[in-house]
Amino acid sequence: MEKENERRDERRFLKLTERLSLPKDLVYGECLITMTGNTELTIENYRSICLFEETCIVIALKHDRLLVQGSRLEILYYREDEIKIKGRISGLQFLGECKNL
Amino acid sequence: MNGLERMRATVRIDVKGDAKERYLNMCRARHFPVWDVQSDKENDVITMCMNREDFLESKSAIRKTGVKVAVKAKNGLPFLLKKIRRRKVFVIGALLGFIFIFFMMRSVWAFQFEGNKRITDEQIVDYLESQGVTIGTKTKELDYEALEQGLREQFPEITWASVLQRGTTLIIRIREREYTEVSQRYDDRTDIVSDVEGVIVSMVVKEGVPYVKIGDTVNVGDILVCGAVPVYDENQLVSGYQYYHAQADILVETMQHYTDTLPLSYEKKVYTGQEATIISLGAFDTRFVFGDGISAQGVESQSKSYQLRLFRYLQLPFFAQITKQSAYEWELSYYTKQEAQTLLMSGLEKYLSELSEKGVQIIAKDVKIIKNGMSMEIMADITMRRLIGISCPTTVELTQDGENND
Numbered sequence: 001m002e003k004e005n006e007r008r009d010e011r012r013f014l015k016l017t018e019r020l021s022l023p024k025d026l027v028y029g030e031c032l033i034t035m036t037g038n039t040e041l042t043i044e045n046y047r048s049i050c051l052f053e054e055t056c057i058v059i060a061l062k063h064d065r066l067l068v069q070g071s072r073l074e075i076l077y078y079r080e081d082e083i084k085i086k087g088r089i090s091g092l093q094f095l096g097e098c099k100n101l
Numbered sequence: 102m103n104g105l106e107r108m109r110a111t112v113r114i115d116v117k118g119d120a121k122e123r124y125l126n127m128c129r130a131r132h133f134p135v136w137d138v139q140s141d142k143e144n145d146v147i148t149m150c151m152n153r154e155d156f157l158e159s160k161s162a163i164r165k166t167g168v169k170v171a172v173k174a175k176n177g178l179p180f181l182l183k184k185i186r187r188r189k190v191f192v193i194g195a196l197l198g199f200i201f202i203f204f205m206m207r208s209v210w211a212f213q214f215e216g217n218k219r220i221t222d223e224q225i226v227d228y229l230e231s232q233g234v235t236i237g238t239k240t241k242e243l244d245y246e247a248l249e250q251g252l253r254e255q256f257p258e259i260t261w262a263s264v265l266q267r268g269t270t271l272i273i274r275i276r277e278r279e280y281t282e283v284s285q286r287y288d289d290r291t292d293i294v295s296d297v298e299g300v301i302v303s304m305v306v307k308e309g310v311p312y313v314k315i316g317d318t319v320n321v322g323d324i325l326v327c328g329a330v331p332v333y334d335e336n337q338l339v340s341g342y343q344y345y346h347a348q349a350d351i352l353v354e355t356m357q358h359y360t361d362t363l364p365l366s367y368e369k370k371v372y373t374g375q376e377a378t379i380i381s382l383g384a385f386d387t388r389f390v391f392g393d394g395i396s397a398q399g400v401e402s403q404s405k406s407y408q409l410r411l412f413r414y415l416q417l418p419f420f421a422q423i424t425k426q427s428a429y430e431w432e433l434s435y436y437t438k439q440e441a442q443t444l445l446m447s448g449l450e451k452y453l454s455e456l457s458e459k460g461v462q463i464i465a466k467d468v469k470i471i472k473n474g475m476s477m478e479i480m481a482d483i484t485m486r487r488l489i490g491i492s493c494p495t496t497v498e499l500t501q502d503g504e505n506n507d
Contacts, residue, residue, distance in 0.1 A: 048122075048126040048129070049122045049125050049126055050122060051122060052121065052122050052125065052138070052140055052147060053140050053142055054139075054140045054141070054142050055142075073140070074137070074138060074139040074140070075135075075136075075137075075138035075139075075149075076136060076137065076138075077134070077135070077136040077137075078125065078128075078129060078134075078135040078136065078138060079129070079134060080129055080132060
C-alpha cells in the first residue's frame with residue numbers, strides 16, 4: 001500500500017515538473033554532457049570516477065555509469081560538480097546503474 | 102589556471118596502487134581541486150596536480166586508500182622564493198643589472214643608420230652633433246620630429262626621414278632621391294645640335310626636321326634635327342612653324358685622342374718593421390689608453406672599435422678600440438719599362454671600359470707608348486661609334502616678311 005502511494009506521488013511529481021517545464025538536471029540531478037568536437041568532454045552532476053586509464057574512463061552518474069573510450073585521455077580538471085576530459089574521444093556508452101556505488 | 106593561481110604553491114604527484122580512483126574521489130569529496138590528471142598505463146600510475154595545502158591534508162586519504170604517492174615537481178611562488186633565498190648574491194646581482202639597464206636606457210649610446218647610400222654616416226653624425234645629439238644625450242631631450250625635418254632640410258637628397266629609439270640605439274632611417282637622367286627642357290622648342298665631330302652612320306628621327314643625312318660629316322655646333330616644322334600655304338610658301346622638342350637617335354663614327362703620362366720615378370712606402378698595438382678602453386666619457394704609439398714621420402694606423410651590447414638595440418656605453426700602428430718611410434723608386442707600360446695600358450683599358458659602360462662602341466684603337474725623358478707617355482687614337490646630340494633652343498623663327506631667319 002505504501003509503495004503504491006510512493007509511486008503515485010512520484011507520478012504526480014513527474015507530471016508537475018513536465019507541466020512546469022523544469023530542467024531535469026535540477027529536479028532529478030541528471031547529468032549534463034557537453035562535447036566539443038571529439039577532443040573535449042565536460043560532465044556535470046557526476047558522482048565519482050570508477051576507472052581512469054589512458055584509453056577508457058568510467059564515470060559514475062546518479063542513475064547510470066558512463067564509459068568514455070578514446071586515446072590519450074586525461075582529466076583537465078576535476079571539481080565537485082564538474083569534470084573535464086581531454087583527448088581523442090572515440091565513443092560514449094551508458095553501462096547501466098552500478099549497485100555498489 | 103590564471104596568473105594568480107600560478108603563484109600558489111602546487112605539487113605534481115604520482116599516485117600508484119589499486120585504489121587510485123578512490124583517492125581521486127576522496128580528494129573530490131574533501132573539496133580539493135585536482136587538475137591535469139593523466140594516466141600512465143605502463144607504470145600503472147596516475148599523475149595529477151593539486152595545491153600543496155590540499156596535498157598535505159590528503160594524507161589521511163592516502164592512508165585509507167593505501168596508495169603510494171610521490172611528489173614529482175613543486176611549482177609556484179613560495180617554492181621559488183625558497184630556492185631564491187639560497188642564492189642571495191645572484192638575486193641582488195640580477196636586480197642591480199635591471200636597475201643599471203633601466204638607467205642606461207634613458208640615454209642614447211649608439212647610432213644606427215639605414216637607407217643612406219650617397220650621404221655618409223659621418224655626415225649624418227656631424228649633423229646630429231650640430232643639433233646637440235651625441236653619444237650620451239638623454240632621450241627625453243630628443244625632439245624626433247625636429248630632427249627628421251632638419252635632416253630633410255640639411256640634405257636635399259633625402260625624401261623621407263625617420264628617427265626612432267630602440268633600447269639605447271637611435272635609429273635613423275632615410276630614403277634618398279633616385280637620380281634619373283632628366284633631359285633638359287627648353288619649353289618644348291628645341292633643336293638637336295652636334296656636340297662632337299664625326300660621320301653619321303645611323304639616324305632615327307622621332308620628332309623634328311632632319312638637317313643632315315647618313316654619311317654626312319658633322320662638326321660641333323651643327324644643327325642635326327630642327328624642332329621647328331614648317332607649315333606651307335596653298336602657294337607652297339612657309340606660312341608658319343609648329344614647334345616641337347626635337348628627338349632623334351643619331352649615331353656617329355668619331356675619333357678621339359687619348360693621352361696619359363706616367364713619371365718613371367715615384368715614392369714607395371717602405372715599412373721599417375716598427376709596430377705597436379694600442380688598446381683603448383672606455384666607459385661613458387672616460388678613456389683609458391694602454392700602450393705607447395710610434396713616434397716616426399710616417400705612421401700607418403688601423404683601428405677596430407667595439408661596443409658592449411646586450412641585445413641588438415641595447416648598446417651600452419662601454420667601448421674598446423684596438424689600434425695597430427706600423428712605421429714607414431718614403432723611398433725613391435723607379436718603374437721598369439715593362440711596369441710603366443702595364444700601368445699605362447691598364448689606365449687606357451679602364452678608360453675604354455668606362456666608355457663602353459656609357460654605350461659607346463669601340464671600333465678600333467691605335468696605341469703608341471713612347472719614352473719622354475723621365476716619363477712614359479701613351480697616345481691612342483680611338484675610333485668609336487656613339488650617340489650624339491644635345492638639345493638647344495631653336496633659333497628658327499618666322500620673320501615679319503614671312504621668311505625664316507635661319
